[in-house]
Amino acid sequence: MKDELFLRGHRIPMTKETVRALALERLELNKARHLIDVGAGTGSVSIEAALRYPTLDVLAIERKEEALALIYENVRHFGCHTVRIQAGVAPLPLEEAADAIFIGGTGGHLTELIDWALTHLNQGGRLVMTFILLENFMQALVHLQSCQVVSLDGREIQIGELTPLGQGHYFKPNNPTYLISCQKFVEHLSDPKESAYD
Numbered sequence: 001m002k003d004e005l006f007l008r009g010h011r012i013p014m015t016k017e018t019v020r021a022l023a024l025e026r027l028e029l030n031k032a033r034h035l036i037d038v039g040a041g042t043g044s045v046s047i048e049a050a051l052r053y054p055t056l057d058v059l060a061i062e063r064k065e066e067a068l069a070l071i072y073e074n075v076r077h078f079g080c081h082t083v084r085i086q087a088g089v090a091p092l093p094l095e096e097a098a099d100a101i102f103i104g105g106t107g108g109h110l111t112e113l114i115d116w117a118l119t120h121l122n123q124g125g126r127l128v129m130t131f132i133l134l135e136n137f138m139q140a141l142v143h144l145q146s147c148q149v150v151s152l153d154g155r156e157i158q159i160g161e162l163t164p165l166g167q168g169h170y171f172k173p174n175n176p177t178y179l180i181s182c183q184k185f186v187e188h189l190s191d192p193k194e195s196a197y198d
Contacts, residue, residue, distance in 0.1 A: 009070040014042040026181035032099035039105020043071035091116030103129040137178035148185035
């Protein structure tokens with residue numbers, strides 16, 4: 001989905017189109033029933049995920065009042081009423097578990113959020129995080145290396161936009177975004193004869 005389709009607010013962050021596309025692919029939502037979007041901003045990740053996967057249960061968590069109002073507007077704008085919106089500062093108490101968690105904003109609680117996310121992920125669930133600061137990316141990477149995760153992967157994403165210049169054109173570069181994805185470790189049964197239903 002193009003960024004221009006979303007209603008935008010003043011200084012409300014939005015996960016941009018190219019980054020959003022990779023994040024949604026890495027979340028593997030075709031295998032998921034429940035997605036939690038932390039620091040939802042404009043709601044772009046929640047809404048595109050819900051539109052792509054109509055049976056997906058989506059919870060968008062956001063702490064800023066202006067951003068919450070914008071998420072509600074975008075949900076109405078797209079008629080995407082499967083997105084549930086929760087005001088609050090993550091990490092926050094939740095009784096539900098998810099198959100995928102996207103973190104687009106940490107509010108200064110990076111390692112606590114990672115631990116919280118892994119607690120609320122089902123086994124085999126996917127965690128995807130994006131950052132604009134290299135220091136935050138590195139802090140998350142180091143912390144995740146000590147957690148029970150597999151398929152830990154990082155990407156720097158930098159896109160240039162075709163822009164007129166005089167009588168020609170050039171690619172105007174955007175600031176890079178850093179993406180981390182991983183999967184919560186699956187604990188295998190100690191006895192292969194044991195059943196998950198016992």
